[in-house]
Amino acid sequence: MDSHHHHGQTHARERMFEKHLTPSDVGKLNRLVIPKQHAERHFPLGSGPGEKAGLLLSFEDETGKAWTFRYSYWTSSQSYVLTKGWSRFVKEKKLDAGDAVLFERYRPRPGQGRGDDRLYIGCRRRRASEAGDNTATPAAACRANAVAPCFYMINSSNGGEQAGGAAAGTPTGNTRRLRLFGVNLECGAEQPEPEHFAPPSWSQFMPTNPYASQL
Amino acid sequence: MDSHHHHGQTHARERMFEKHLTPSDVGKLNRLVIPKQHAERHFPLGSGPGEKAGLLLSFEDETGKAWTFRYSYWTSSQSYVLTKGWSRFVKEKKLDAGDAVLFERYRPRPGQGRGDDRLYIGCRRRRASEAGDNTATPAAACRANAVAPCFYMINSSNGGEQAGGAAAGTPTGNTRRLRLFGVNLECGAEQPEPEHFAPPSWSQFMPTNPYASQL
DNA sequence: AGAAGCACCTGTATT
DNA sequence: TAATACAGGTGCTTC
Numbered sequence: 001m002d003s004h005h006h007h008g009q010t011h012a013r014e015r016m017f018e019k020h021l022t023p024s025d026v027g028k029l030n031r032l033v034i035p036k037q038h039a040e041r042h043f044p045l046g047s048g049p050g051e052k053a054g055l056l057l058s059f060e061d062e063t064g065k066a067w068t069f070r071y072s073y074w075t076s077s078q079s080y081v082l083t084k085g086w087s088r089f090v091k092e093k094k095l096d097a098g099d100a101v102l103f104e105r106y107r108p109r110p111g112q113g114r115g116d117d118r119l120y121i122g123c124r125r126r127r128a129s130e131a132g133d134n135t136a137t138p139a140a141a142c143r144a145n146a147v148a149p150c151f152y153m154i155n156s157s158n159g160g161e162q163a164g165g166a167a168a169g170t171p172t173g174n175t176r177r178l179r180l181f182g183v184n185l186e187c188g189a190e191q192p193e194p195e196h197f198a199p200p201s202w203s204q205f206m207p208t209n210p211y212a213s214q215l
Numbered sequence: 216m217d218s219h220h221h222h223g224q225t226h227a228r229e230r231m232f233e234k235h236l237t238p239s240d241v242g243k244l245n246r247l248v249i250p251k252q253h254a255e256r257h258f259p260l261g262s263g264p265g266e267k268a269g270l271l272l273s274f275e276d277e278t279g280k281a282w283t284f285r286y287s288y289w290t291s292s293q294s295y296v297l298t299k300g301w302s303r304f305v306k307e308k309k310l311d312a313g314d315a316v317l318f319e320r321y322r323p324r325p326g327q328g329r330g331d332d333r334l335y336i337g338c339r340r341r342r343a344s345e346a347g348d349n350t351a352t353p354a355a356a357c358r359a360n361a362v363a364p365c366f367y368m369i370n371s372s373n374g375g376e377q378a379g380g381a382a383a384g385t386p387t388g389n390t391r392r393l394r395l396f397g398v399n400l401e402c403g404a405e406q407p408e409p410e411h412f413a414p415p416s417w418s419q420f421m422p423t424n425p426y427a428s429q430l
Numbered sequence: 431a432g433a434a435g436c437a438c439c440t441g442t443a444t445t
Numbered sequence: 446t447a448a449t450a451c452a453g454g455t456g457c458t459t460c
Binding site for chain 2: 449450454
Binding site: 028029030031072074075076077083 | 456
């Protein structure tokens with residue numbers, strides 16, 4: 001009952017990380033904080049000029065729908081965040097604090113680098129027994145136990161151009177068109193993090209999360 | 216006691232529009248949103264390349280003091296704003312939500328286009344009887360019933376250069392040196408808006424504004 | 431260090 | 446109903 005047989009491509013699917021959502025992640029701040037170690041391991045922004053400015057990541061959910069988020073680093077809080085697009089995801093998936101999102105990668109050719117990877121995002125409700133506040137079942141929005149595969153990722157830029165403003169030349173506030181997972185970020189050069197060695201089962205992840213018992 | 220005898224040039228003075236100030240207009244956002252219809256009618260940014268980038272507008276107040284604001288279009292919110300310089304005006308005039316600003320134009324030669332127009336900005340407190348929160352009288356800062364004539368307007372650019380972030384190559388964040396009110400914007404080609412036909416008396420304008428009864 | 435300036439973003443109300 | 450206007454925000458940069 002695990003994810004090993006989704007699409008019959010078990011060997012190439014790799015779970016990157018999951019995050020249990022805080023109230024802020026689903027609130028009015030319209031952003032998801034990605035824990036730094038996960039962000040720097042899986043979504044490195046590079047050190048080139050302007051590469052910290054942020055970019056767009058596209059994922060696919062379990063229905064095949066594409067979700068594009070602006071991903072960037074906030075120097076003021078020293079944190080990596082998904083901003084633009086995130087609130088729409090929260091709303092459509094009816095995510096609440098205590099729910100979780102899972103990020104996966106699917107690599108078409110195992111020997112290759114990450115340049116061709118497709119990215120998936122999945123969401124998972126916390127235990128139904130703990131959720132007493134939901135009257136309408138969110139099953140359709142976010143399938144229980146679904147590992148929620150999500151699609152490809154690519155850069156893109158400007159979210160569709162915002163001419164008037166900070167268009168060309170400056171990184172300020174603009175995403176830049178560049179690829180992630182370059183050859184300089186070979187998977188082999190990285191070490192799996194502790195969580196990957198002993199991951200709390202995705203089907204029973206909530207108990208240790210502080211927000212699991214809230215709300 | 217209307218504005219017809221200011222400077223004895225009544226025939227050339229034309230009220231453009233007024234705006235009742237929202238909390239955001241006088242708050243920490245340091246910007247005044249100019250309703251799109253008024254902005255496009257009276258302060259067109261032009262359609263040339265980069266002309267939406269913004270420019271500087273200079274006005275004169277009732278004391279003859281010049282006030283220069285950066286005026287630009289925010290593509291993301293599809294709105295026109297005064298930014299740089301606005302907070303100083305709010306502070307000096309002690310403007311609060313519910314107060315209003317009035318924009319006027321004075322045309323030296325009636326037959327001419329708008330190229331030589333001088334611009335005036337006036338501020339007006341909401342009814343004193345409705346303002347119970349002000350301990351210090353703002354009379355000196357913003358004269359009650361004064362139509363607040365304001366000065367000339369010209370473009371200029373960069374307000375003194377703001378090199379840094381969005382600097383070189385891109386129009387972004389930079390104002391451009393160009394004139395407003397070109398011959399292609401002949402006054403005769405425009406129709407006065409309804410507000411101009413039946414303006415609520417400037418000395419009793421607040422009752423219909425939602426912010427008049429707030430705060 | 432702080433305030434102002436800047437471009438970008440979004441929910442809500444309105445049309 | 447989808448699109449628009451804009452009030453109220455953000456992070457980041459500059460001064």
